[in-house]
Amino acid sequence: MKNKKTESRFESRLESTDRILKYFSDRKKRSIENSLLRPLYQEICKSLFIIFSMMIDVFIPLQLLLMLSIPINYVSSFPLFIILLYVELRIYGKIWGKKGIWSIEKYR
Numbered sequence: 001m002k003n004k005k006t007e008s009r010f011e012s013r014l015e016s017t018d019r020i021l022k023y024f025s026d027r028k029k030r031s032i033e034n035s036l037l038r039p040l041y042q043e044i045c046k047s048l049f050i051i052f053s054m055m056i057d058v059f060i061p062l063q064l065l066l067m068l069s070i071p072i073n074y075v076s077s078f079p080l081f082i083i084l085l086y087v088e089l090r091i092y093g094k095i096w097g098k099k100g101i102w103s104i105e106k107y108r
Contacts, residue, residue: 045102046102057088
């Protein structure tokens, strides 16, 4: 009896894992198809924007952590990180978002 329960539980976990993998595979396929619709220079600019945003989000708060004294550095670096992330997301949305200048909907 235990063996059948274990097998059915194992099979249900395998099926859910397969569904999740299929979902992410389909999502990645759509992302690749969408990136092929835009001109190459827009995709390059998008990638560079993401890279520089990540660098800014890492290095500026870390530098603030190193420059200030212990209690102030934690209090100031986290809000700075949140503000930088918010500004970068707004810029990304205005350029590559659904209603952005280089929106994917304009190329479909």
